[in-house]
Amino acid sequence: MEQIRLERTADRSLPSRRGVLRTGGLLLGALTAPALLSGCGPAAADGAGNVLRVSQPGDPTTLDPHKQGDMVSMNVLINMFDTLTTRGRDNQLHPRLALSWKAIDARTWRFAIRPGVTFHNGEVCDAQAVAFSIKRLLDPATQSPIVELRFVEDVTVAGRLTVDVHTTVHDPILPAKLSLFGGVIVPPRHLSEVGDDGFAERPVGTGPFTFVSWQRDHELRMQAYPDHWNGRPGVDGLVFSPAPNASSSLAALQSGGVDLVAGLTPDAAQQLEGYSGVTLDGYTGIRTAYLSLNTLERGPLQDRRVRQALNHAVDVPLLIKAVLGGKATETPALVPRGAFGFDPSVKPFTRSVKTARRLLAEAGHPNGFSTTLTASNADSNVAEALSGLLARAGVRARVDLLDPGTYSARLTSDNRGALGPMYLAASTVWTLDGQSIVQSNVRSDRRQSRWHSAEADRLIDAEELSEDPEKRKQAFSDLQRLMREEAPFVFLYQIDNIYARNERPRWKPGSAGVLAMESAEVSR
């Protein structure tokens, strides 16, 4: 766009032809063009009454819950659909459409479905609907980006309200995977009547709110579903609007256009500190950040002492305070607190530039060394700060920022070195099980694994395949101790979920930060 404008400016001197023409009428016509706008009435009194208006950084990509895999879409859909299980604010797994579940053998989970639940169109939600939903999700024709149910082989109806889920390997956290993306139940009869496109246009679920209207990139309206099995929600209406940049959403909050702003980054939230009528709430979240170190290629990072030195050098509490406005919590060994497997007895590294320098000298780098730190440009502040902290110990890390698309393409490529020797990454552990963060990063056959340890592989197998939760817990503890010692990552923090709100809403999120608004209330 800018290119075109520059050319235009340069050309401006050219059309100096002085012709005789009667443009008076034309100009007059243009001046009276406000008639074009007469269709727009005065500002409607928006947001009055028992309606909660929520803004988040993006708009849903689609309203078909099986055809999206991003949190922004899920945040909206979770209000219209129910999942089989759910995470409470206590981070425990609770019944939702499934009343109870148990592993009846190593590869089968049996779910008892809640009786008396109906979809918004009156259709009954039973074992058939549950089996249909999971099969639809797994059907390649659905083109679902949801990958959590990849071990599910088949679903069988064992009774009117009983469903068996068969897996190819023992999947201990399957019930947790059915608490969000994997567990959304859709109406089979309705889908066969209206088809996928019709369903995505006017979604029908069993959730606490029913669909009213959606204008892409502007607003999505829902209203309370009075017949919901869990009772009528606390608000009559729910409006989601996207605000792609933080300053717009903050302005909307300050000017009274929305009640609650979700998905704020800490630096955006800091801008808002101290404004009257605006409250910032931070809740410990489960998005966990770390620096991945490439120990597979020749270089200083192959030496354990160097990796430990980096951990001593990166003063995480200082980083949290200075760059993140205090809105994060240190994680000692990759698994975030709140997730199954977190071991509070594993302590973070002591932060000491002196220790870092000593370890570097012992490893043969008395003057430090030069390296590259790659990050998505969405995390540029943190990356720059990390580079500064490393420099104090003599490690000169040049920051290499990539646009988020390029970054994630390289992150998931088969080339483990595609992001260079050191990269900043974060993972949202929404299943609230440590497995989901180690599963793609640690075991030596995984794509992002850049540290190969037979002992770690053994512990991950124990953690992933054991049926006994105690055994899993022990494996997680041993794994974290090993990782703390070998330091294949620079362990950073789990970031808070930050919400800015005005005086109206009363609502508390769980640590996954899902915008389920069933329990929310507003003062009028």
Add this chain to the structure above:
Amino acid sequence: MSLTLDKPPAPAVSRPSRSGGGPRLLRMVLHRLGTALLVLFCTATVAFFLVRLSGDPVKIILPPDATAEQESTLRASLGLDRPLLNQYLDFLWGICRFDFGDSLIYNQPVSEILLDRLPATIELAAAALVVTLVIAIPAGIFAAMRRGRGSDHTVMTGVLIGQSTPPFWVGILLILVFAVWLHALPASGYGTFAHLVLPAVTLAVYSVAVVARLLRSSLIDVLSSDHIRTARAKGFGPLKVVLTHGMRNASLPVVTVIGLEVGNLLGGAILTERVFSWPGVGQLTVEAISNRDFPLVQATVLFFAATFVVVNLLVDLSYSFLDPRVRTSR
């Protein structure tokens, strides 16, 4: 862009000829149409290959822990595993049938998505055009009449500041003042007249500057000519001289530029839509690019290119209709 202004149509011979005018005009129109199609073809080609250089949409659609098998399944179902040349030919054939394919992210035909967002963008551009004319024309006339005086400098400095300030910055300032401090207008959103005001003003600022400056300079040019001196000598007041005698002659370049500004407003809305969360094509384009939504990016790029091409074409044609010396038939 310079396609039009570099080569203004040659003035026709003085004697209008009923027999020669029609074919000549037709030939010019056909020539212009041919050029326009060529430009669109080149744009489509460049857009197609550039977005494919930018990365793999499958990596963005699937989470990082997807298996390689899941990736290849999705890639195949999106048709991205086929040879590039096949994809390209399909894309071109699709354009001919006005079919831009399905969006990779939204699971919906691209043309539907585009048509969905178009009204918002047109509404914004139309409103910005109105704001432009209402401000720029009086400002240009005023400055030309007060040429060289303090008030001229004041107006022109203001206009220059407008021209050199990036639109997103103007937008943020307006939000801060009118939405956050004064609570007079909504900060973002869409639907009512109040929602339209700030984005329209933001988008118009640049065009106001372009139009006002051009109007001033061409008016000054005209005001020094003989027939204006004659009009003054007849005792007409300065405003009447400018409006009745000056404006007529000064208007042709201004009308040309206003025409081009329409294209600029339609295409230049990207940043403004972003700042104000305006649900138009500009906002859609930004999303599509960051999602690597190939079909959608291709279609929006083509849309913007087509807008400019069509506006250029219309300005070109109107030129020959409006200027009697160019006009060849009756």
